Amino acid sequence: xxxxxCKNASFAYEGHVVVSGLDFTVERGDYLxxxxxxxxxxSTLIKGLLKLLAPKEGSVELGEGLKPxxxxxxxxxxxxxxxxxxxxxxxxxSGRLGSRGLxxxxxxxxxxxxxxxxxxxxxxxxxxxxYRELSGGQQQRVLLARALTAMSEALLLDEPVSGLDPLVxxxxxxxxxxxxxERGVTIVMVSHDIRSAVHYASHILHLQNTQVFFGTSADYLxxxxxxxxxxxx
Amino acid sequence: xxxxxxxxxxxxxxxxxxxxxxLVALCASLLGTSLVLKRYSMIGDGLSHVGFGTLALATALxxxxxxxxxxxxxxxxxxxxxxxxxxxxxxxxxxxxISTTALAVGVLVISLTTGMNTDVTNxxxxxxxxxxxSDVWLSVxxxxxxxxxxxxxxxxxFAVTFDExxxxxxxxxxxxxNMLIALLTAVTIVLGMRMMGALLIxxxxxxxxxxxxxxxxTFRSVTIASAxxxxxxxxxxxxxxxxxxxxxxxxxxxxNVLAFCLFWLLALxxxxxxx
Numbered sequence: 001x002x003x004x005x006c007k008n009a010s011f012a013y014e015g016h017v018v019v020s021g022l023d024f025t026v027e028r029g030d031y032l033x034x035x036x037x038x039x040x041x042x043s044t045l046i047k048g049l050l051k052l053l054a055p056k057e058g059s060v061e062l063g064e065g066l067k068p069x070x071x072x073x074x075x076x077x078x079x080x081x082x083x084x085x086x087x088x089x090x091x092x093x094s095g096r097l098g099s100r101g102l103x104x105x106x107x108x109x110x111x112x113x114x115x116x117x118x119x120x121x122x123x124x125x126x127x128x129x130x131y132r133e134l135s136g137g138q139q140q141r142v143l144l145a146r147a148l149t150a151m152s153e154a155l156l157l158d159e160p161v162s163g164l165d166p167l168v169x170x171x172x173x174x175x176x177x178x179x180x181x182e183r184g185v186t187i188v189m190v191s192h193d194i195r196s197a198v199h200y201a202s203h204i205l206h207l208q209n210t211q212v213f214f215g216t217s218a219d220y221l222x223x224x225x226x227x228x229x230x231x232x233x
Numbered sequence: 234x235x236x237x238x239x240x241x242x243x244x245x246x247x248x249x250x251x252x253x254x255x256l257v258a259l260c261a262s263l264l265g266t267s268l269v270l271k272r273y274s275m276i277g278d279g280l281s282h283v284g285f286g287t288l289a290l291a292t293a294l295x296x297x298x299x300x301x302x303x304x305x306x307x308x309x310x311x312x313x314x315x316x317x318x319x320x321x322x323x324x325x326x327x328x329x330x331i332s333t334t335a336l337a338v339g340v341l342v343i344s345l346t347t348g349m350n351t352d353v354t355n356x357x358x359x360x361x362x363x364x365x366x367s368d369v370w371l372s373v374x375x376x377x378x379x380x381x382x383x384x385x386x387x388x389x390x391f392a393v394t395f396d397e398x399x400x401x402x403x404x405x406x407x408x409x410x411n412m413l414i415a416l417l418t419a420v421t422i423v424l425g426m427r428m429m430g431a432l433l434i435x436x437x438x439x440x441x442x443x444x445x446x447x448x449x450x451t452f453r454s455v456t457i458a459s460a461x462x463x464x465x466x467x468x469x470x471x472x473x474x475x476x477x478x479x480x481x482x483x484x485x486x487x488x489n490v491l492a493f494c495l496f497w498l499l500a501l502x503x504x505x506x507x508x
Contacts, residue, residue: 050402069404075396084270084395087451094392098403104385130450150403 001028002063003154003186004049009058011044017056018044021210026203028063028153031180031187033197033217035229036207042190043076045207046158049188069098072151072185074143076158081139083132088142091131092118095149117145121175137168144175148185155179157189161196169193173200194229241475249364250428250481254467256376257425258437258485262463263383264418265438266445266456267394275328276313276415277438280422282332283309285431286339287423288356293346299367302423309335310419314411359430359482361474368424375420382413383456390414391452429482437463440489447496448503466492 002025010020019041026032034042047053048060051068062068072095093106093114100106118124121141126134131142140160147155157176161169177200180187191197197204197217204220206213206229213225220226241247261277268274284306291301309331316327343353355363383390390410392400397407418438426434441463442455449455470485477484 052398052401068402071402073399073402075398075402078396078398080270080272080394081396085446085450085452085455086391086395090391090452091395094388094395094399095403097388097392097400097405100388104388106388133450146399 002026003028003030003066004063004188005059005061006048007059007061009048009055009060011041011048011053012056013044017209019207019209020057022058023211024205024214026154026186026188028186029180029184030203031177031201032189032203032205033201034188034190034205034207035192035194035197039209040207041209042207043158046073046156046188046190049156066154067098070151072147072149072155074140074147074155074157074160077139077163081131086131087127088118088123088129088131088134089114089127091142092145092149095146095151098150114145114149117148120148121145135168136164137172140164140168140172141175144172148179151185153184154186154188157187159190159192161191161193169196176200198226198230237472237476241472246362246364247471247475249366249369250361251468251471253364253368253372253424254428254471254481254485255464256372257421257428258441258463258467259460260376260379260417260421261425261434261437262441262459263379263456264414264421266442266452266459267390267414268418269439269442270394273317274435274439275325276310276317277418277422277435279313279328279332280306280310280419281426281431281434283335284422284426284434285356286335286342288427288431289339289342289353292352293342298427299371299423302426303420306419306423307416310415311412314415355430356427357430357432358480359426359428359433361428361471361481363427371420372424375417375424379417379421382417386410387453387456395452429485430480433482433486436486436489437467440486440493441466444489444493444496447493447500462492462496463489 004026006022006024009022011018022045034045036042044053048055050071050073093111096106096110096114115124118127121144123141123145126138131139134142161172164172173196176187176189179185198221201217203215204213204217205211206225213220213223268276284302287302287305288298291298294301313328313331343349389405392405393407393410400407422434425437429437441459444462445455445458449458466488467485470488471481473488474481474484
């Protein structure tokens with residue numbers, strides 16, 4: 001089943017086109033990595049897939065039964081979060097908000113789901129810890145747990161590894177890859193780390209304010225743009 | 234101590250001031266938790282300066298202060314939020330622009346009409362004699378709205394404060410909550426300003442959350458502790474100012490400063506102590 005379909009879509013901020021010519025599909029179970037230089041429109045596209053930004057031209061369609069509010073999303077870190085007084089559990093359970101609607105409180109089921117996701121990421125011991133006292137890698141795992149608590153079947157990650165040391169980065173890639181393989185969760189990830197992207201992802205979307213490549217990782221390695229980008233990286 | 238309390242409660246204006254002050258302190262500390270964490274603390278400061286300008290205007294027009302201040306400060310809150318969210322002028326600079334403009338307008342209006350007198354000092358540094366029955370009613374209504382918001386939308390407020398982008402992706406509208414918080418802050422400031430002083434009122438928004446954050450590590454405990462600290466500091470401040478005949482606004486601020494230092498010391502001791 002197709003989860004995301006972009007048909008000749010373009011996105012603009014305040015009339016200024018950031019990225020155009022998007023034509024691709026994401027099937028259930030795919031692991032798509034979006035690569036490209038800074039400012040090439042990667043994060044903009046993620047916002048478009050989440051329906052936070054309407055396309056200027058063309059269309060973005062979500063697969064049947066996939067609601068934007070139920071897509072797991074891991075946004076870029078903001079400075080506000082670095083020293084935010086919140087417990088790990090408070091952050092993770094907030095992933096359930098999208099399914100709460102107008103109900104003001106979390107149910108036992110919501111809390112159980114949050115605990116389950118923490119346990120699956122090996123974080124259950126840190127449940128009561130303060131978010132700001134965790135290491136960068138642990139913070140990202142907490143946000144990953146929050147995204148998993150929110151999602152139905154797709155996970156969108158916006159540069160989850162920026163600012164992490166190489167060891168922690170590889171660990172996070174491994175975890176995401178596991179989620180993709182073992183739980184069949186569809187992954188769309190923005191990444192700077194082209195080598196890891198090609199290694200872990202099934203598909204690659206290369207942006208340069210327009211779509212310059214879309215296909216499988218194996219094809220990308222053979223393509224002129226892939227050879228050029230990998231050689232230059 | 235008992236005599237002092239009996240003394241306070243025997244004055245009608247002090248009881249009114251205490252009711253309004255405690256409710257304003259409660260609202261300010263709750264709203265402040267979100268504002269401080271979102272790096273919006275300066276909005277409180279900017280609004281209080283706008284408030285000073287509107288008080289001067291109200292005096293010049295011989296109008297009721299509340300009737301003039303409330304709409305203008307609410308409008309300013311709306312404007313400040315808009316500017317700091319999407320404009321080329323950065324938020325802090327925009328706030329400085331608006332607050333100095335309002336101060337200058339206030340000073341001009343005063344010097345062209347009544348001239349610099351005790352009224353002006355009262356606007357700037359507060360007076361406990363100014364609270365009337367309509368202030369009491371408005372503060373009760375405000376406190377009820379703020380408490381309902383914090384009880385029933387607590388989780389949404391957390392999400393909006395912690396991570397706006399994620400909140401938006403899950404279907405919560407951060408713009409709506411930001412606006413609501415800014416509007417309630419405007420009302421809180423207008424209410425508390427004449428008692429605490431236009432230059433001192435923002436302390437009620439900023440100190441309690443910062444004090445709470447020294448020791449508390451979860452959003453829930455920061456919110457609750459901030460409210461309790463704010464209430465305690467205001468009450469102690471009023472009692473001290475009554476006993477020592479000091480200005481109420483400044484006394485409350487000093488008590489808040491002492492509380493902040495105390496919590497900071499405790500946090501220091503706790504981090505040094507072997508766990």
